Amino acid sequence: MDVKCGFQRRDFLRSFAAGAAAWLPGRGFAQAGALTSNKLADNIHLIRGAGNNVLLAVGADGCLMVDSGSPEGSADLLKLVAQLSGGKPVRTLFNTHWHPESTGGNDALVKAMPGLKILAHENTRLWMGADVISPYLKKTFQARAKEALPNQTFYANGKMMFGDEPVEYGYLGQAHTDSDIYVLLGKSNILVTGDVMTVGKYPILDYPSGGWIGGINAASKTLADMAKADTKVVPGSGPVQTKADLDEESKMLAVVYDRLVKLIRQGAGAKDMLAATPTKEFDAKWGSPELLINNAYPGMWGHVRELGGIV
Numbered sequence: 001m002d003v004k005c006g007f008q009r010r011d012f013l014r015s016f017a018a019g020a021a022a023w024l025p026g027r028g029f030a031q032a033g034a035l036t037s038n039k040l041a042d043n044i045h046l047i048r049g050a051g052n053n054v055l056l057a058v059g060a061d062g063c064l065m066v067d068s069g070s071p072e073g074s075a076d077l078l079k080l081v082a083q084l085s086g087g088k089p090v091r092t093l094f095n096t097h098w099h100p101e102s103t104g105g106n107d108a109l110v111k112a113m114p115g116l117k118i119l120a121h122e123n124t125r126l127w128m129g130a131d132v133i134s135p136y137l138k139k140t141f142q143a144r145a146k147e148a149l150p151n152q153t154f155y156a157n158g159k160m161m162f163g164d165e166p167v168e169y170g171y172l173g174q175a176h177t178d179s180d181i182y183v184l185l186g187k188s189n190i191l192v193t194g195d196v197m198t199v200g201k202y203p204i205l206d207y208p209s210g211g212w213i214g215g216i217n218a219a220s221k222t223l224a225d226m227a228k229a230d231t232k233v234v235p236g237s238g239p240v241q242t243k244a245d246l247d248e249e250s251k252m253l254a255v256v257y258d259r260l261v262k263l264i265r266q267g268a269g270a271k272d273m274l275a276a277t278p279t280k281e282f283d284a285k286w287g288s289p290e291l292l293i294n295n296a297y298p299g300m301w302g303h304v305r306e307l308g309g310i311v
Helices: 002-022 071-085 106-112 122-128 213-226 243-265 270-275 290-301
Strands: 032-041 044-050 054-058 063-066 090-094 117-121 132-134 139-141 152-154 157-162 165-171 181-185 190-194 232-235
Touching: 032 071, 044 071, 054 071, 063 071, 071 106, 090 106, 117 122, 122 152, 181 213, 190 213, 213 243, 213 290, 232 243, 243 270, 243 290, 270 290
Parallel strands: 063 090, 090 117, 117 152, 190 232
Antiparallel strands: 032 044, 044 054, 054 063, 132 139, 157 165, 165 181, 181 190
16 A cells, blocks of 8 residues: 555656646637637627637626636727727626636726626635646746735625626536636526636646546536526637537546546556546547646545545
């Protein structure tokens, strides 16, 4: 047992470096680029290219947004929001989690929209307010300006009205991070998932801020159960998806989770897990599993009591 545990600790440390090496351009957090927009409903627009997807709902007296994109794209985003809204101010902004591709435009929005209400899970505020060290990225995210932090936070879920649009939002647990939320626009039947749902790549498990394979497995099922057959599903980045797409990701994650748990109980490290090809039938759709597995491994060590049978 001592030999096996020693091997696992060494492999755990090696996985930091391996995870960083797997983080190639185009495979990590979304970056700002050329902005595009399309209508999802009469008064609701999906803006792409700002970092992560940005949802803009235009009401009679103001706007509601979900996520604010990367900091480098904030000026262009503000111009497009003004164009799409006819110059109406953004009054409510949701942040689906703390990463800068989803919260980087907060600073510019607060400056341009005095009185802006920024809603997020409490963990989003905490992460944004501190320096965050990411071993696998070999990077430190600097604490954000106080003005950019969410000024209204919650722990579980909530409801509000935006004009005649009922809006529900809720915590997804430790999934992509430990700050992930969903936002559901009931009348328009639009579900915003943040980075819990991905398109064309495996979900990223940001284990330094609480992301792990068991949590994203549960969160994906929650989202799939919430969606209707005709729900427009807005992922963290990429085009609009469907309930069928959510169902497919949820089923994939359930299979991969079960296989990885079995492997770690057998004493496998991240390198052994990759060699066992636990994602082989899914790679054609989601791409290389290297980052997923290298990040899943340390995340599972944070849940050894919950998983059982490991130490």
